[in-house]
Amino acid sequence: MKILILNGPNLNLLGKREPEIYGSLTFEAFFEELKKKYNTIDLHYFQSNVEGELINKLHEVGFSFDGIVLNAGAYTHTSVAIGDAIKGIETPVIEVHISNVHAREDFRHTSYIAPNAKGVIAGFGLQSYELALQSFL
Template identity: 85%
Template sequence: MKKILILNGPNLNLLGKREPEIYGSLTFTDFFESIKKKYNTVELSYFQSNIEGELINKIHEVGFSYDGIVLNAAAYTHTSVALGDAIKGIETPVIEVHISNTFSRETFRHHSYISAVAKGVIVGFGLKSYELAIQSFL
């Protein structure tokens, strides 16, 4: 059974409440329960943190034993050299995902420290971005 981690960065714990016109009204917990049922032949796990170091620690923890990491680093995507370095240091492939189309938003969101070290990037498909990333590992 494949093991895939969904790893969410800062403020994504507010999905369903935060800017629903951009991020939708579904909580991530509800979404995660639905994809666990849909992809029941995959061992899906989920971790979210607003703290950069905790995200790096989780990448190190699973980066040699999991089959894939679906990473929405949120705002850290555009600021964290350390997250990019953590991904470079592991064997597990990472797919960078974003719920919104970051290229249609503020200019600072057009740069990613993750993209160059990720297996691929999926942006702008809402929560479906996560499913597309999971499918890429199957």
């Protein structure tokens, strides 16, 4: 099984940015833990702060991977283009969020990804990614 974890803007700052919301662990360290725990999955990781790069990556793997775990960050609430990219590919996508976006600002309650995703997991910290991986197993 081949799965991509795809992170959007500002998620490169995990471990530094608002640790009271996002925790103190870097995503790279967390990803290494996931690879050890789920060593039967061919796990890949990509992060970008650029919307077009996220779309390009969805197009690149969206017909050959078994699953995509996507945390599009703020693009979740603004990017029709990412939603359309997900609609255009075959690989199922799970939308994830570290925080409970529904307990935050009103604008975060709308997702342009969810209508085209297999499912949505939010509010369980970094464990949201692990729950998404388990959904593919």
